[in-house]
Amino acid sequence: MTQLKELESQVRELVMLLEASKQLNSNLEMGEVLESILLQMVQVVGAEAGTLWVLDGERQTIKADAAYGPSSADILNIELKRDEGIVGKVIETGKAELIENVAWHPNWANRVDDSSGFITKSMITVPLAVKGKVLGALQLLNKKDIAFFSEQDIRLAVALANQSALALHNSQMYDELQRMLLSMIRTLAKVLDARDPYTAGHSERVAKYSLWIAEKLGMDAQSCEELYKAALLHDIGKIGIPDNILRKSERLTTDEYTTIKQHTVIGADILSNIEPKEAMVHAIETALSHHERLDGTGYPHGLAGENIPLFARIVGVADAFDAMTTARSYSAGASFESGVEELQRCKGSLFDSRVVDAFAAILQGCNYQIEQYEAQQERGYRL
Ligand SMILES: [Fe+2]
Incomplete structure (x- = not known):
């Protein structure tokens, strides 16, 4: 039974990755692609909300390029400093973070919840990186039904973040050119x-x-x-x-x-x-x-x-x-x-x-x- 469940979730993981890569290779607008990836991630991992943060290297800020969840409209207006909060830490270190209760975390900056009214409990934050260069971070908030995110959730998040990062990198290069x-x-x-x-x-x-x-x-x-x-x-x-x-x-x-x-x-x-x-x-x-x-x-x-x-x-x-x-x-x-x-x-x-x-x-x-x-x-x- 456990094996079957495991297999089932692996297939689901694979289908989701394929779907994401199909979308990334299509000609959709970048914003729409990132939004749709975020939505799929939130649904498959089973989170209440999610945010895709993009680093603006020139201005040294981090901005939400896509957000899903009850306070998404407010989150899209928030701009963080480069080293602010858990997102800032993940962008700095390039390492994913799985946090069971944000309130206990030393890097937790309450500013986003304060501005949006959303209450964050558990969280996964993974870097969006291409060839060692961190472009932003993907964040999933509050695991639904059970208390915490699992190691499998983080693995899926990392795989999708890698795909999104490549698309983001291409789109940024294109804009720059x-x-x-x-x-x-x-x-x-x-x-x-x-x-x-x-x-x-x-x-x-x-x-x-x-x-x-x-x-x-x-x-x-x-x-x-x-x-x-x-x-x-x-x-x-x-x-x-x-x-x-x-x-x-x-x-x-x-x-x-x-x-x-x-x-x-x-x-x-x-x-x-x-x-x-x-x-x-x-x-x-x-x-x-x-x-x-x-x-x-x-x-x-x-x-x-x-x-x-x-x-x-x-x-x-x-x-x-x-x-x-x-x-x-x-x-x-x-x-x-x-x-x-x-x-x-x-x-x-x-x-x-x-x-x-x-x-x-x-x-x-x-x-x-x-x-x-x-x-x-x-x-x-x-x-
Ligand atoms: Fe002329």
Whole structure:
């Protein structure tokens, strides 16, 4: 009988591990994956509540990324110091803790219970570690029905924590790489804008306007991010245009204008050297086609209508608006109102009507108070 029970629980353990690993390898959002693993653990181990704590190495704090149980909403708002409580100790030592009664434990910090109203009695806390680096800890609270957690519970918790840690590590690495890529793209755009005092901040503004338009058009979050990066890089080909032409304040000769038009092709060429190529497809198209116009009068290829990629149509509108409303050596710069009027005058002929309408709705909706609109947007957007 005991053997049968033992076998039964081993099978249950295995099924649970397989289920967890299936989920970790799927494309679900990280937060959802961790939440679902926590829920399974709480159920299989038979705990009243559970919390998944993640270490923020930069800020030296520990935050609950997922919580299950009666006070989970309150626990998600709690932030611990790096060395606080039993979680802090497990993260520090990398060793699991099985505690029969927390009240007797020297590291017990009552703060979480005090803030959430939950009363912790018994507890398992296991580290989330990858290659010896502790990323956080998984905590199961109050064994149901019987008083204490068992050694088998801790073994199961450790196995699941190892799987979760790997998924967490991958997701953190991915976020870090994305952040690094974005900051490098921003730096490139800044270097470019710095060459001409009259275009200072141009790429950032065009990227910002393009992002607002994309959100207004209801594009998904990933496309919005892609567009933002592509817009930052739209004029990167100007790196290949000589200063005496790029910064010339008098009217350009036909030859000089032909040279300046080359920035589209040069930009696409520069960006096509970046690997992986799939990640740069939109940026290449945008650099190449942001001066194409709906009626086919643009450059470099005279594309018309929907043959112009959507990203390039959006950046084309944002770019034209910024060029009109920014002071140049030869003009003071139009007001935002006149900029919108001009876009509307040319919609359907030069510019995509849907894109112009979306941008006009944004600017009119905030009464041309762009800074206020930006402040509102930034609250909801992480870029
Ligand atoms: Fe351009």
